[in-house]
Amino acid sequence: MASAIKDHTAVEKPKDLPPLxxxxxxxxxxxxxxxxxxxxxxxxxxxxxxxxxxxxxxxxxxxxxxxxxxxxxxxxxxxxxxxxxxxxxxxxxxxxxxxxxxxxxxxxxxxxxxxxxxxxxxxxxxxxxxxxxxxxxxxxxxxxxxxxxxxxxxxxxxxxxxxxxxxxxxxxxxxxxxxxxxxxxxxxxxxxxxxxxxxxxxxxxxxxxxxxxxxxxxxxxxxxxxxxxxxxxxxxxxxxxxxxxxxTFRDKPLIRCENCTKTPEDIGQGVRFMVCSVCKTKLNFEVHYCSQSCQKQDWSLHKKACVKKPVSKGLRGTKGDSLWAFGDSDPAVELIRNLGKKEGRGLTSLRDIGVNPCKGKRSPAAERQAEMLEANRNVDYFLFTASGETVRFVIDDPGARMIFRINRGVIMTQTGDTGLDAMGEYMVKLMSGYPGLSRDIILKQLCEEHGADTTKQIVRLERKSRECGKSTFIEGWLKDSSNVFGDWAWLGSL
Structure with missing residues (x-):
């Protein structure tokens, strides 16, 4: 891959063309x-x-x-x-x-x-x-x-x-x-x-x-x-x-017409989008329209915020969309985008990444876990001591929380067979020393919830993580991805 490449392609030219x-x-x-x-x-x-x-x-x-x-x-x-x-x-x-x-x-x-x-x-x-x-x-x-x-x-x-x-x-x-x-x-x-x-x-x-x-x-x-x-x-x-x-990441937000939602690319060459001049002048805030017709049609909505506060509809991919950098086909982002729609909320939050209905049949222990997680979405997982006392596992790091919850959603809904080992490894590492908990207690609970081979999956991942010099898969993923995506702290605003 890294071998040198030499250009041996000099051309024998019969004549040169002038720079026209x-x-x-x-x-x-x-x-x-x-x-x-x-x-x-x-x-x-x-x-x-x-x-x-x-x-x-x-x-x-x-x-x-x-x-x-x-x-x-x-x-x-x-x-x-x-x-x-x-x-x-x-x-x-x-x-x-x-x-x-x-x-x-x-x-x-x-x-x-x-x-x-x-x-x-x-x-x-x-x-x-x-x-x-x-x-x-x-x-x-x-x-x-x-x-x-x-x-x-x-x-x-x-x-x-x-x-x-x-x-x-x-x-x-x-x-x-x-x-x-x-x-x-x-x-x-x-x-x-x-x-x-x-x-x-x-x-x-x-x-x-x-x-x-x-x-x-x-x-x-x-x-x-x-x-x-x-x-x-x-x-x-x-x-x-x-x-x-x-x-799939965008380098900059899209420009969309606030009324018809089309981008300049949707409309074609030659179109020049307009902005609300008053909001631009008074608030240094841009609301875009592809034509005067669209601007007039949207006025009944825009006039409520015009000059008063910088508010747009937050159309997908635009600056007003907190997830504008993500492409439209990213399944994880679609999961986040769609959260809370049934409650009528357009904006999403990491806490709203719940477990959702199961595609198959959960074990009784997993069903109890799902019900508790849906009832309290501030908690990332519920662990139980040997005496049955409930321990709330809450992740502070927004990047780790996102990865953990996406994996949790896949496992709890039974839409995939990967992610359980990463979840277990992460919880074992962080919670084994908590009063009333231990490695064996956590592994026993996860086996009751997700199957007898859960421990084997987690041990296998722990071995791989050690070989790669990582603490856990989730922490290693965040560290490596930060070299590409930068700090994940922006997720904390969701």
Whole structure:
């Protein structure tokens, strides 16, 4: 995984193309300001069509510019580059858990590696240098960072599939260019000549971004240390589940129309959302609307709070939603979101993670536990001394409380067979020394509630935790996840 990658893909060029598009769009020199350079390119790409690009090309190229020999050289070099790309990607995906490592990286690190890839592709010895960016609308930082970085993984997967194709050179499907195939002459005559340029740029982007990422892994860079710690000190499924959870996180709150709830992406390009100007001016608070019509329709509700206090409907994913960072498909978050709905409350709390109706048949001891937990939701579990005295087990740490209660919900509702060992291990560690309790007393109670093999499951997990140098699975999970998600203290506000 961490082996060095060398680029042996220098191209023999029959001629160079002048910088047409970068000059037209007045793009900043990448060496002067890489962030501004990228921002200007992304704006130029978003505002251009295939027809716009081909028109610019047609001003310079003519039928005699590329000879059949030139095209043959392009294809030979592209085959060589794609073979090298396929070799690298196979190594990354098959040997190094690359997708998990990538998804665990923070957004700033992901952005930096993608930007390094774009810079490397633009500076590579290809015919048209950075102007090839205009031919590759999918290869942008914003696209590749989508879905928590899954956009990048999906792109690399497509590149690998195409690079391993029996057809050489192979071309990535490009919806942006499909419109060009229907253009009238003279523009469509350049399409076949553009595709090798597109693939060269995409391939060099993959090579450069891979070099950047593998270099950080090999050198254990500061931005990579937390991720490597997780990979080296947790079970594989823990790292993968953390990565999957992180890929659903939002980097910033959504903007939704307060009336129709649509986002700018739902409506499409060109829409400009408005805000209530009075709330913005007086309260520095933004309530968004997609149109004057929606603003008028919502006025009967908004006027109750307008100027008086910063209140919105807390629509899902917006700043007013305490769980805005979580994706809509996260089952644990859905569990939290749906709590208390039957009582008419829209906002949720960790204390509301109850046990819910059982999918099967609980033991009498477990049924008693469920009834007591539902009756007092401030308690995380009820333990019993040898004499039958009740001991309330309450977790102060909000992160540990969330993990414990989610596992508790799975076990008590019998919707899964994992989590009992983590719950038991945690309670045994924290409560064995409590007056009237002991390890044996707690294990005996859990066996009565959840089955005779409960002790065996807990002992097995305790052994694994010791081997990994952890106190308990829950405490280890919180420590490792904090390297990715940060402090879980914000859960205390729920």
């Amino acid at each position: 598009l970068s000059k037209k769009f007045n793009i900043t020199d990448v060496k002067q300001d890489a962030l501004k350079w990228n921002k200007e390119w992304e704006a130029a790409i978003a505002s251009s069509t295939a027809a716009d690009v081909l028109k610019e090309i047609s001003h310079f190229l003519d039928d005699s510019f590329f000879t059949p020999k030139d095209i043959e050289l392009f294809h030979e070099d592209l085959r060589s580059v794609q073979d090298r790309v396929a070799e690298i990607l196979r190594s990354l995906f098959n040997e190094g858990h690359f997708d998990t490592i990538w998804l665990l990286l923070n957004v700033a690190e992901k952005r930096r590696h993608i930007l390094e890839g774009l810079k490397g592709a633009s500076e590579a010895p290809t015919l048209w240098g950075q102007d090839c960016r205009a031919l590759c609308p999918e290869v942008t930082v914003s696209n590749l960072l989508s879905q928590g970085g899954k956009g990048f993984i999906d792109f690399l997967t497509r590149v690998l599939e195409i690079s391993e194709s029996s057809i050489k050179p192979a071309f990535l499907p490009n919806s942006w260019w499909e419109q060009a195939s229907n253009l009238p002459n003279p523009w469509n005559k350049f399409i076949d000549e553009c595709f090798p340029l597109i693939e060269h740029h995409a391939s060099h982007f993959v090579l450069s971004s891979a070099l950047s990422i593998v270099g950080d892994i090999t050198n254990r860079s500061e931005g990579m240390k937390g991720v490597l710690h997780i990979m080296e000190n947790t079970e594989g499924y823990v790292a993968r589940s953390l990565a999957q959870a992180k890929s």
